[in-house]
Amino acid sequence: MKFTDGYWMPKPGVTVYGLAEIRDIAFSEDKFTAYIAPFEVHHRGQTLTGPLMTLELTAPRRDIIGVRLYHYKNAMPQKPSFHLNTDPQKLSLDETDDAYVICAGKMRITLTKGRFKIAIDYDSKLLTSSDYKQAAYLTTNDGPFFRERIDLGVDEYIYGLGERFTPFVKNGQSVDIWNEDGGTSSDISYKSVPFYLSSKGYGVFVDHTEKVSFEIATESASRVQFSVPGEELNYYVIGGKDAKAAISNYTAFTGRSPLPPAWSFGLWLSTSFTTDYDEDTVNGFIDGMSEREIPLSVFHYDCFWMKEYEWCNFAWDPAMFPEPEAMLKRLHGKGLKVCVWINSYIGQKSPLFDEAASLGYLLKRTNGKPWQWDMWQPGMGIVDFTNPDAADWYTGKLEALADMGVDAFKTDFGERIPTEGVVWSDGSDPEKMHNYYAYLYNKVVFEFLERKRGKGNAVLFARSATAGCQQFPVHWGGDCEATFSAMAETIRGGLSLAACGFAFWSHDIGGFEHTATADVYKRWIAFGLFSTHSRLHGSSSYRVPWLYDEESVEVLRSFTKIKHSLMPYLFAQAIEATKTGVPVMRPMVLEFADDLMCRTLDKQYMLGDSLLVAPVFFEDGHCDIYLPQGKYTNFFTGKTEKGGRIVSDTYDFLTMPVFVRENTLLAMGQSDTAEYDYHEDITVRAYNVTDASIALYDRLGNQKATVRAKSIDGEVKFSVEGDAPGIKFEIM
Numbered sequence: 160m161k162f163t164d165g166y167w168m169p170k171p172g173v174t175v176y177g178l179a180e181i182r183d184i185a186f187s188e189d190k191f192t193a194y195i196a197p198f199e200v201h202h203r204g205q206t207l208t209g210p211l212m213t214l215e216l217t218a219p220r221r222d223i224i225g226v227r228l229y230h231y232k233n234a235m236p237q238k239p240s241f242h243l244n245t246d247p248q249k250l251s252l253d254e255t256d257d258a259y260v261i262c263a264g265k266m267r268i269t270l271t272k273g274r275f276k277i278a279i280d281y282d283s284k285l286l287t288s289s290d291y292k293q294a295a296y297l298t299t300n301d302g303p304f305f306r307e308r309i310d311l312g313v314d315e316y317i318y319g320l321g322e323r324f325t326p327f328v329k330n331g332q333s334v335d336i337w338n339e340d341g342g343t344s345s346d347i348s349y350k351s352v353p354f355y356l357s358s359k360g361y362g363v364f365v366d367h368t369e370k371v372s373f374e375i376a377t378e379s380a381s382r383v384q385f386s387v388p389g390e391e392l393n394y395y396v397i398g399g400k401d402a403k404a405a406i407s408n409y410t411a412f413t414g415r416s417p418l419p420p421a422w423s424f425g426l427w428l429s430t431s432f433t434t435d436y437d438e439d440t441v442n443g444f445i446d447g448m449s450e451r452e453i454p455l456s457v458f459h460y461d462c463f464w465m466k467e468y469e470w471c472n473f474a475w476d477p478a479m480f481p482e483p484e485a486m487l488k489r490l491h492g493k494g495l496k497v498c499v500w501i502n503s504y505i506g507q508k509s510p511l512f513d514e515a516a517s518l519g520y521l522l523k524r525t526n527g528k529p530w531q532w533d534m535w536q537p538g539m540g541i542v543d544f545t546n547p548d549a550a551d552w553y554t555g556k557l558e559a560l561a562d563m564g565v566d567a568f569k570t571d572f573g574e575r576i577p578t579e580g581v582v583w584s585d586g587s588d589p590e591k592m593h594n595y596y597a598y599l600y601n602k603v604v605f606e607f608l609e610r611k612r613g614k615g616n617a618v619l620f621a622r623s624a625t626a627g628c629q630q631f632p633v634h635w636g637g638d639c640e641a642t643f644s645a646m647a648e649t650i651r652g653g654l655s656l657a658a659c660g661f662a663f664w665s666h667d668i669g670g671f672e673h674t675a676t677a678d679v680y681k682r683w684i685a686f687g688l689f690s691t692h693s694r695l696h697g698s699s700s701y702r703v704p705w706l707y708d709e710e711s712v713e714v715l716r717s718f719t720k721i722k723h724s725l726m727p728y729l730f731a732q733a734i735e736a737t738k739t740g741v742p743v744m745r746p747m748v749l750e751f752a753d754d755l756m757c758r759t760l761d762k763q764y765m766l767g768d769s770l771l772v773a774p775v776f777f778e779d780g781h782c783d784i785y786l787p788q789g790k791y792t793n794f795f796t797g798k799t800e801k802g803g804r805i806v807s808d809t810y811d812f813l814t815m816p817v818f819v820r821e822n823t824l825l826a827m828g829q830s831d832t833a834e835y836d837y838h839e840d841i842t843v844r845a846y847n848v849t850d851a852s853i854a855l856y857d858r859l860g861n862q863k864a865t866v867r868a869k870s871i872d873g874e875v876k877f878s879v880e881g882d883a884p885g886i887k888f889e890i891m
Contacts (some may be wrong), residue, residue, distance in 0.1 A: 160372040160386050161333075162297055162306065172300035176210055177292025178228075178275045184259065188249040191216040191261045191268075195275060197296070212296055214270075214277075218248035218263035222398045222408045224279055225366075228305055229391035230296045236588035239368055239545075239595045241626055243412055266398055281398035286361040293382065305392035308382040309363065316358040316758050317375050317383060318746065319658035321624070322350035322636065324648040327655060327746070327761030329355065329375045336371040338574040338594050338623055342672075343639040343648045349574055350624035350634065351594055352659040354409060355383070358748055358758045362397040362405040364413070368595040368625065369588070388590075401752050403741050410660040410740025414630040417609075418737045419663060419692075421730060421858045422496055423567070423618045423633065425456025425833030426719045427694035431701055432461050432671075437479040438486050444703050445493060451705070453716045454723060456833050458490060459498040459569060459620070459694070470536050471501055472509040473556040487564030494832075498567040498620060499560065503553070503600045507531065507538025511556070516540065520549035523582050530581050541576065544599035545592070546584035554607040561611045570604050573597045573623035597623035605631035615859060620665070620694070624656075629740075632663040633692045641670030641697075643776045646683055650774060651761050653690070654746045662736035662743055665692035674700045677707040678778055678812075681714045685815040686774035688718035689766055691733070691743045714812050720830035725770075727826035727837035727855060732767035734860055743767055751787045760785060763816070769823040769846075770794070773816035780809045784816045790847045791818035792891055799847065819891070821847035824868055826855060838863040840885035845875050847891075855883055 162173050169175050176197035185192040193214040200206060210230050217225040253260040259270045267280040278288035293308035311317070317329040324343045325332055332346070341347040353365040355373070365371045367387045374384040385394070397412070399405040428444060430436045441458065448455045466476040475483040487497055505512045505521065515521050521529040521540035529540045543549050557568065576596045578589040587595075601621050608617035621634045628634070636652050639645040649666045656664055668687035669680045674697070684704075687693045695702035704711035722729070732743045741749070743766065747757035750765045763773035763784055771791060773784040786802035793800065794817040800806055810816065819825060823846040829835055838855035845851070848868045855864040864881030868888075877888050 160304070161374060161378045162299070162304070162386070163378060174298045175292075175295050176212070176297065177295040178212055178214070179292055180275055181259075181270060181272060182206075182211070186250075186252045189217065189247060191250055191252060191259070193259070193270060199274070210296055216250070216261055216268055218250055218266065219243065219245045219395070220408065220412055221246065221248055221264055222266060222281065222404075223412060224263065224266050224268060224396045224398075225393070226396065227391065227393045228294060228296075228307070230303065230305075231390045234390035236591060238585065238587040239591055241366060241368060241413065243366070244414065279396050279398075281361065282400070286359060286396060286398060287357070302388055303390055304386050304388050305390070306384060306386040307392060307394065308379055308384045311376055311382050312359060314358070314755075316748075317355050318358070318748070319352065319355040319362075319655055320373060321348050321352040321659060322634075322652040322656040323348055324652045327651050328759050329373075331377060332375050333377050334373040334375065336365075336373070336594065338576075338597060338625065340572070340574045343637055343645060343652060349622050349637045350597075350628070350656060352624070352626050352656075353385075354626060354659050356402055356405060356658045358402070358752070360399065360401045360405055360752060362409050364395045364397060364409060364626070366393040366395060367591075369590040369593070402749050403739075403752075406658070406660050406742075406749070407740045410629065413627045413660070415660075415740045416629050416632045416662040416737055417617070418615055418733060418860050419618045419632050420616045421726070421834040422456050423692060424726060424729060424733075425693070425723065426454060426688070427457040427459055427498070427692070427696075428455055429459040429694060429696035429702065430461050430463070431697040431699070433463070433699045434701055436463070444701070445490070445495065447703060447705065449493075451712050451716065453704070453712070454719050454831055454833070455495060457496045457498055457567070459500070459696070461500045461569075461696070464499055468506055468537060469509040470506050471504065472511055473501070473560060484563040491564060496566040497564060498569055499565050500569045500571055501557070501604075502570070502572040503542045503544070504536055504539045504572060505542065506536030507540075512538075512540060515542065515549070515552070518548070518552065519584070520546060520552055522577075525580050525582055530577060534575065535572070543584045544596070544603055545587055549584070550603045554603060557604065557607055558611065561608075566612070567618050567620065568604055568608070569620040570601050571622050573600045594625040597625050598628055601628055601631040624661070626659075629659070629661045634661060634664055635692075635694065636664070636666035638671045638698075639667060640672045641675035641679060643679055643682070643778075645670050646679070646686065646774065647762060647776055650686070650764070653744060654761055654764060657742040657745050658749070660740050660742065662740070663691045663733070664742075664744055665690055665694055667696045668694060669697060669702050671696065671698050673698070675707075677711055680704070680707050681711055681812040682775045682815075684711070684714050685718055685812075688722045689770075689772045689774075689815070689817065691729070693719075693722065710812060717813055723830045723833050724827045726833055726835070727828045727841050728767065728769070730837050730856055730860070731826070731854055734856060747785075747787070754787045756785050757787060769820045769825065771818040771820065775810055775815055780811060781807070782810060782816050783807045784818070786818060790821040792846050793817070794819055797891060819846045822849050822851050824848065824851045824853045824866060826853055826866070834858050836863075838881075838883045841883070842887045842889055843868075843877070844889045844891050845877075848875055855881070
């Protein structure tokens with residue numbers, strides 16, 4: 160939100176009380192407190208007029224500094240709030256003639272006396288600062304606000320803030336953290352996260368579940384501004400030795416993803432959204448894939464597995480699926496897992512609407528009646544997950560589906576959550592619940608699957624999210640068009656979400672709206688199978704490859720088998736992501752923080768720490784890819800390229816720009832299925848190795864072996880510790 164007209168003038172109705180001078184302090188090892196006036200005080204009479212702002216500094220975890228600014232104490236509604244994993248660190252205070260210096264480990268905060276300024280360092284390196292009167296309390300015609308303005312360096316870029324489909328570099332953008340259902344072609348988002356990552360290697364997390372407004376080099380061209388309505392502002396500056404360390408610290412604070420089951424990394428096929436289908440249609444798809452030797456791991460039933468107008472009733476439409484339990488058993492017999500679409504809305508025609516309303520399990524209006532509207536499902540209500548009994552009731556409906564053989568749920572929607580005239584069961588503030596609803600919804604379903612299937616066997620296909628939702632994988636990119644431009648939007652969204660610590664991510668291969676041309680579909684297949692999770696899904700047409708052209712069949716078969724063969728590498732990278740919080744798909748800047756060229760790249764990415772991937776976005780197959788310093792080997796041709804430059808080439812549909820980084824051991828296995836033991840009968844390829852090692856795992860994530868390779872006098876020597884039967888080695 161913008162509060163000024165240009166550099167000097169507040170907007171009409173806005174009064175700005177900038178933090179100007181520290182008047183008093185209090186200190187303990189747990190917290191530093193400063194009382195700050197909005198002007199420099201020259202005589203005692205000035206102390207009789209307010210406001211007086213309070214600044215509190217804490218260290219909730221190693222390498223994290225908490226900043227709380229408030230005017231009226233305890234005036235803000237407190238529910239809901241993000242769950243944070245704290246491990247408080249002790250503070251120390253050193254006072255000089257000019258400043259207060261507070262330290263916690265390698266983090267140091269300097270507060271100047273006189274003209275107020277706060278500067279935050281990590282290991283003697285300045286991360287950021289807020290100058291005189293940049294932090295401020297404001298009164299407006301719309302009520303009070305708090306604002307912070309953090310200095311932005313000359314060469315500093317900002318990333319993240321959720322799954323944003325606008326340019327990956329957020330400088331010059333205004334971003335509201337407010338979940339909305341708007342597709343991928345605008346500046347609104349299904350997944351809004353009040354966290355950004357700086358190219359300088361630190362992060363900022365604004366600890367507010369309600370709307371947070373960011374102005375990134377907009378209202379103030381040399382600063383990042385963020386503001387919230389109300390009487391207080393809480394944020395954290397997250398340090399570390401580099402950007403990867405900052406993400407690791409952030410995810411330790413807000414939660415890390417558990418490991419999805421190995422089968423979920425294979426190919427998912429959907430019925431699509433508004434298409435007509437029954438068991439014969441489904442079998443036609445599945446058998447058609449099998450006949451064409453395209454390995455399939457998961458079959459997904461979208462909305463119309465339930466009767467129209469009754470979403471959600473959690474019951475198979477008897478006209479289309481008269482024997483659902485037997486049908487699911489037959490699909491399992493073909494080696495498939497099954498996913499079904501759900502959401503957290505109950506249409507008025509659903510038999511469950513009256514049941515939920517009578518039990519008090521739907522979001523209510525202030526008059527005690529269920530909140531309803533006609534958007535999406537006529538007369539629909541919203542399940543109130545702040546009521547534990549409502550959550551249990553909801554998962555009870557899912558239990559019947561799980562018992563008959565459903566393995567996973569697509570948790571769609573969760574963004575259109577009203578804020579006016581509604582009352583939540585636990586008294587939560589409606590503004591703060593709008594974004595947070597996505598967290599409760601996905602948490603309820605994911606934890607049900609963990610209880611039902613066991614940890615390591617739970618997976619969602621989730622659309623809405625906020626901070627902390629990385630704990631409930633997997634998320635997908637939502638409704639995109641079937642064009643090259645939409646494919647570029649999609650990758651920008653995935654990279655922005657990855658910058659917020661979401662380890663696993665997917666998207667609709669071929670695009671959701673309309674039907675892609677065959678060339679877009681084939682290029683999207685390559686992109687989709689070089690993502691952590693891969694799903695064919697659309698709106699009004701089927702996404703099986705033979706409906707496009709025969710080459711599409713070959714492309715899908717080839718890239719699916721390539722992904723399966725890479726599972727020993729991908730699964731190891733997934734396990735590492737659960738330990739460190741660093742996502743599997745990651746922006747180039749995350750892996751090459753010191754390379755200036757990588758700071759703005761948004762059409763290529765790293766898949767793990769060793770594979771550099773660049774989807775093709777043009778009809779002629781041309782692609783320009785930047786290779787950072789070092790040596791890179793083309794995964795498809797074996798040709799080695801020197802880095803530190805742009806490499807241009809044209810690619811057919813059976814290849815794409817995938818380069819293996821030097822000093823890589825790439826473990827590769829079988830191609831017929833995604834789920835196998837990734838330490839048995841594998842081949843380890845050595846790419847320009849000097850000294851490298853990799854861990855090998857079984858399908859459950861248990862480490863079974865370690866492989867090492869070292870170049871000695873020009874010859875690569877391999878060694879294996881542990882259990883790796885049938886292992887082979889290749890030098891590339």
